[in-house]
Amino acid sequence: MTLKECYEAIGGNYEEVVGRLRSERLIQKFTLKFLDDKSLELLKRSLREENYEEAFRAAHTIKGICQNLSFDRLLASDSALTEALRDGKSPEADSLAAQVFADYEATVSAIRTFQASLG
Numbered sequence: 001m002t003l004k005e006c007y008e009a010i011g012g013n014y015e016e017v018v019g020r021l022r023s024e025r026l027i028q029k030f031t032l033k034f035l036d037d038k039s040l041e042l043l044k045r046s047l048r049e050e051n052y053e054e055a056f057r058a059a060h061t062i063k064g065i066c067q068n069l070s071f072d073r074l075l076a077s078d079s080a081l082t083e084a085l086r087d088g089k090s091p092e093a094d095s096l097a098a099q100v101f102a103d104y105e106a107t108v109s110a111i112r113t114f115q116a117s118l119g
Contacts, residue, residue: 003028006114010107011073020070030069035111037065040104047097056085059100074103 003024007014021027039061046055059082066075081096 001110001114001117003031003114006031006110007070009110009113010071011103013070013072017070020068027069031111032115034065034069034071035108035115037062039065040101043097044101047093050089052085052089055089056082059085062100062104071107074100074107077103 001009004014006012007017017027018024021030039058043055043058043062046052046058059078062078063075063082065071066078077096077099081093081100084090084093084096
């Protein structure tokens with residue numbers, strides 16, 4: 001799997017991130033680094049503990065990473081969740097969180113497939 005194919009699998013915008021980072025080596029580095037990010041774990045724990053301020057910060061962090069790396073599908077679902085948590089938990093937060101979790105897992109799965117193809 002190429003990096004561009006990985007971006008296609010995750011619903012990302014490869015051309016946009018190339019325009020931003022200008023180097024496939026940098027894109028690959030930061031894409032693989034995404035696997036080490038702990039923001040999703042913090043988001044899940046914060047939601048479980050009903051700490052919506054912390055959940056908002058975790059969702060906002062994910063949003064920023066997705067913007068920088070042009071992970072558009074995850075960015076869209078996470079942006080909606082971020083807004084749903086901005087002033088505490090809104091009624092739609094649970095269903096939005098479920099979509100973020102699914103999109104996040106799909107993103108991680110594609111990145112791991114790409115990582116495995118590197119040898």
